[in-house]
Amino acid sequence: MAHYIARFMKDVLGENGHEAEICQRSVEIEASCLTDAAELAKAKFCETENVGDWLLHADRVHIADAEFPS
Known part of the structure; x- marks a missing residue:
């Protein structure tokens, strides 16, 4: 299993x-x-x-690999 970080982003004025x-x-x-x-x-x-629904609080989700290369 790989480890990921998900960041839920929203645009605000x-x-x-x-x-x-x-x-x-x-x-x-x-x-x-x-x-x-x-x-x-x-x-x-x-x-x-x-x-x-997650879209009620965020506009998009960014998924990134959390594994750091050795």
Whole structure:
């Protein structure tokens, strides 16, 4: 199993009128592939945030390999 970090990102408009990308939550996931990691992360996010759809709190999810090369 590979180790992944999922970051749930949302675009918000600041008081200055400029848009900023904000990380709503980071989730660590172990999965066999990137696709499985994304689905597991979405389910974990919904459970943690107590929502039925992760898109209610985030615009996108970025999945990155958390393994560091030796």
